[in-house]
Amino acid sequence: MNILLVYPEFPDTFWSFKHALRFVRKKASTPPLGLLTIAAMLPAEWNKRLVDVNVTSLTRQDLAWADYVFISAMVVQQDSAREIIARCKEAGVQIVAGGPLFTDEYEQFEEVDHFVLNEAEVTLAPFLADLERGEAKRVYMTSEFPDIRQTPIPLWELADVDCYATMAIQFSRGCPFNCDFCNITTLFGHRPRIKTAPQIIAELDSLYAMGWRGGVFFVDDNFIGSKKQLKAEILPALIEWRKDKAGMSFSTEVSINLTDDEELMRMLVDAGFTTVFIGIETPNEDSLTECSKIQNKNRDLVESVKRIQRAGLQVQGGFIVGFDSDPPSIFQRQIDFIQRSGIVTAMVGLLQAPHGTRLYERLKREGRILGDMSGDNVNGSTNIIPRMGLATLREGYRKILDQIYSPKLYYKRVKTFLQEYEPPRIRAHFEFEYVLAFLRSIYQLGIKGVERVHYWRLFFWTLFRRPRLLPLAITLAIYGFHFRQVCELHVL
Ligand code: B12
Numbered sequence: 001m002n003i004l005l006v007y008p009e010f011p012d013t014f015w016s017f018k019h020a021l022r023f024v025r026k027k028a029s030t031p032p033l034g035l036l037t038i039a040a041m042l043p044a045e046w047n048k049r050l051v052d053v054n055v056t057s058l059t060r061q062d063l064a065w066a067d068y069v070f071i072s073a074m075v076v077q078q079d080s081a082r083e084i085i086a087r088c089k090e091a092g093v094q095i096v097a098g099g100p101l102f103t104d105e106y107e108q109f110e111e112v113d114h115f116v117l118n119e120a121e122v123t124l125a126p127f128l129a130d131l132e133r134g135e136a137k138r139v140y141m142t143s144e145f146p147d148i149r150q151t152p153i154p155l156w157e158l159a160d161v162d163c164y165a166t167m168a169i170q171f172s173r174g175c176p177f178n179c180d181f182c183n184i185t186t187l188f189g190h191r192p193r194i195k196t197a198p199q200i201i202a203e204l205d206s207l208y209a210m211g212w213r214g215g216v217f218f219v220d221d222n223f224i225g226s227k228k229q230l231k232a233e234i235l236p237a238l239i240e241w242r243k244d245k246a247g248m249s250f251s252t253e254v255s256i257n258l259t260d261d262e263e264l265m266r267m268l269v270d271a272g273f274t275t276v277f278i279g280i281e282t283p284n285e286d287s288l289t290e291c292s293k294i295q296n297k298n299r300d301l302v303e304s305v306k307r308i309q310r311a312g313l314q315v316q317g318g319f320i321v322g323f324d325s326d327p328p329s330i331f332q333r334q335i336d337f338i339q340r341s342g343i344v345t346a347m348v349g350l351l352q353a354p355h356g357t358r359l360y361e362r363l364k365r366e367g368r369i370l371g372d373m374s375g376d377n378v379n380g381s382t383n384i385i386p387r388m389g390l391a392t393l394r395e396g397y398r399k400i401l402d403q404i405y406s407p408k409l410y411y412k413r414v415k416t417f418l419q420e421y422e423p424p425r426i427r428a429h430f431e432f433e434y435v436l437a438f439l440r441s442i443y444q445l446g447i448k449g450v451e452r453v454h455y456w457r458l459f460f461w462t463l464f465r466r467p468r469l470l471p472l473a474i475t476l477a478i479y480g481f482h483f484r485q486v487c488e489l490h491v492l
Helices: 018-024 033-041 060-065 075-091 100-108 120-132 184-188 197-209 227-242 256-260 262-271 285-290 301-311 330-341 358-365 390-404 407-420 432-448 452-465 467-490
Strands: 002-007 047-052 068-072 094-098 114-116 166-169 215-218 250-254 273-281 314-321 346-350
Touching: 002 033, 002 060, 018 432, 018 467, 033 047, 033 068, 033 120, 047 060, 060 075, 068 075, 075 094, 075 100, 094 100, 094 120, 114 120, 166 197, 197 227, 227 262, 256 262, 256 273, 256 301, 262 273, 262 301, 273 301, 301 314, 301 330, 301 407, 314 330, 314 390, 330 346, 330 390, 330 407, 346 390, 390 407, 407 452, 407 467, 432 452, 432 467, 452 467
Parallel strands: 002 047, 002 068, 068 094, 094 114, 166 215, 215 250, 250 273, 273 314, 314 346
Antiparallel strands: none
16 A cells, blocks of 8 residues: 655645755755654555655655645645645545544535544544444544553654754643633543653654654644643653753743743753743733733732843743733733743734634624634734734734834843843754854844844844854744745735
């Protein structure tokens, strides 16, 4: 059996990092972990190939080779997914679809032969058994949340790893919190399900054995969702593993209560974590109450962020405007907050209501749902009628983006961050590509760019004041270029 695993193209969005990846000659940020994971669950004797359309093109020969195309996608990839499905039909190849887009909206894809939805740890085996008997059904779904201690090591070898900036692995699924706009608990449950320490070490070992030394993104919904096991088993194992290694810095997503646990922060840094993404959402306490984001309430959020930065972790943040409780001053308050916190990578979006959330149910009752979400939460679109009115919300949103990604405020924020940040302790791994990226940044940002004055000021400030952070300063300057391109070209 020949199985072609296909991952559709991402549009040019905030998270695509397309404009930044050019500097390091990479084609995409991470490989499709879902497809690589299910590839490892398919019979070992089947032939498997991966075509990630973000790094290579899908050819007629690929389709002629395949008995089945297995496709995975998020909502943002739906245009490309539809194109691929049409090409498979034309070539007469059977399609098996899974992953978030199809789990949410399978009814809208009539041409797909089989849907293997939700978590494949439950649904794939019955599909394969039926297929072998020649009785495969059209839809396989479940409400069960599987134990992921049985999930195999992803088949990394199917991916051309040199095309990617980061590798992805997953330690847990689910989140203990209850924010009303987030669908993670509907999709993956409240009780985080975790892998074992030996499982995670085996995954890292397999990446290291392949020669991977770049970053590794732990794609968890909330990496610190089960602190007890993390501190007792996982982090000690990662700290031990890291001892004789260079490179492979880690990043992940956490909740703000990380800041309350000095020991946990220290262990994360010792284990090699350098960056955490946190849903900050809003500095307005009433809006936090409105959306039940209790973990962010009753604290000085700027100080909470700075404590994490001082511990040695770069904080990236998610922000939302458009809550019912947002006052007219919210836009300026968000700008001031982002600047003071030194959160360089600040993803600001309009409030949206995904299906299956408490927010969706409430706004539906109030007649305030406009339709489906675009899937991209940083393009200024929303599927709700905001209390402040759409025009006011959009205008305020535009103002936030114009300000926080303007060279002046962006570079100022980078400096605020670098002043606070404790440099990582892991041994760095050198690649010649980094030197080339630096030279490209000089040309693109330091000579051609509108930001050139700010670029050189930051360069010399870092060189003299915080020389160990110079590579990070250049990386952040490059990110800024990407954010500006995306915001200018695509938003509103
Ligand atoms: C990592 C991640 C990212 C990475 C992307 C990495 C990549 N190249 O794929 C980054 C940070 C770039 C990202 C960005 C976004 N993301 Co995201 N992301 C995730 C996250 C946290 C983990 C995904 C993952 O790798 N999981 C691990 C693998 C093993 O799981 P999996 O892919 O789900 O696969 C399992 C099953 O789904 C199934 N399966 C998957 N594919 C297939 C295919 C077949 C054929 C079969 C049989 C089975 C199968 O089997 C696997 C094992 O069970 C999820 C949340 C989550 N926990 O899933 C959100 C999630 C996928 N993201 C989501 C969204 C909305 C986004 C953004 C649009 C958000 C934004 N802020 O703008 C952006 C858009 C991306 C872009 N470039 O524009 C949504 C998708 C919703 C949807 N219905 O599509 C999710 C589910 C989060 C949520 N709250 O709803 N994301």
